[in-house]
Amino acid sequence: MVDLTALLTDLATESDQLDALVAPLPPPEWARPTPAAGWTIAHQIAHLAWTDHVARLAATDADAFYASVTSAPDPARLVDDGAESFLAPPATLLDRWRDGRSALAAALAAVPAGEKLPWYGTRMSSASMATARIMETWAHGEDVAEALGVTRPATERLRHIAFLGFRTLGHSFAAHGRAVPTTPVRVELVAPTGETWTFGPADAADRVVGPAVDFCLLVTQRRHRADLALVATGPVADGWLDVAQAFAGPPGTGRPPHADGTEVSAR
Incomplete structure (x- = not known):
């Protein structure tokens, strides 16, 4: 059996480490470009906040999740539009990301054992969703770190x-x-x-x-x-x-x- 509690702990730790990297940045630094074309540091954090939001919908309200997919004006721009929709002044964006990732962790912990959650082109367990969130948080954290000229130590996560x-x-x-x-x-x-x-x-x-x-x-x-x-x-x-x-x-x-x-x- 996969230990969901341990996965959520690792997700929180990965998020906290990225949080510690961006929280001290003065507002102008949030506009620094990252290796993702057209995306600033703010876009990277907004993307994580948006993805946590839709993941929470998948865990708590499948109909609302599917509606968010089918109502997208341009499916090819779903990711870009999602990040854009969550952009806000740095302090507000940081609070939005923190609140959203806490809400997602609580939602995943409450998913009944064996239940599969809807996702883009697939379905996954709460443990798989938590693993995917660790992957995304680390990957986008790499983009932020690269933009800041920071080398992050590799971890067991x-x-x-x-x-x-x-x-x-x-x-x-x-x-x-x-x-x-x-x-x-x-x-x-x-x-x-x-x-x-x-x-x-x-x-x-x-x-x-x-x-x-x-x-x-x-x-x-x-x-x-x-x-x-x-x-x-x-x-x-x-x-x-x-x-x-x-x-x-x-x-x-x-x-x-x-x-x-x-x-x-x-x-």
Whole structure:
């Protein structure tokens, strides 16, 4: 059984660490551009606040969640419009994000065991939703940190993101219009502590090995595979590194190799 309480604790800790990064910023700094084209630090926090809001709707009022999807003026701009709708002066935005993430945690804790929540193109358990929120908070936190020139230490919470990245292998191929492979893939990652995290059958011929933080940067599309120390063996593993995405929905744009100098991140 997945420990939902532990997941929610890790989500709160991940959020608190990003909160500590942005809370001291003077208002003009919230307008600083981030690696996501057209998005400032304020957009990044507004996006998290908006996503927490719709996740809470999914956990408490499925009809309201579906209505928020079907009423979108332009489905292709759903994410951008969601972030824009939650923008506010920094102090107000910070309070909105804090209140929303607390409300989401309470809502997820109250979901009956075994119940699946609606989401974009899928359904997921409360534990999976909490894991996805950890992934999003970390990924958008990376964008904020990069904008501020800050390097955040890798933590054991990356295991949640790595697990989600592994579990979404099939979705990654399908989202890019490719046939979902049936060949198993073994993933072996060096954790921040130096131990090895493993996913998939030990005897799989197709493999991905490397640092856990690099794998997490790849599956959240925060770095191009060419800039990461990940090694793929086998055609399925190699193809996966080109399309990997741990988030739901259509394929992200990803980022070109760092040397290109024109980075555009997925949102």
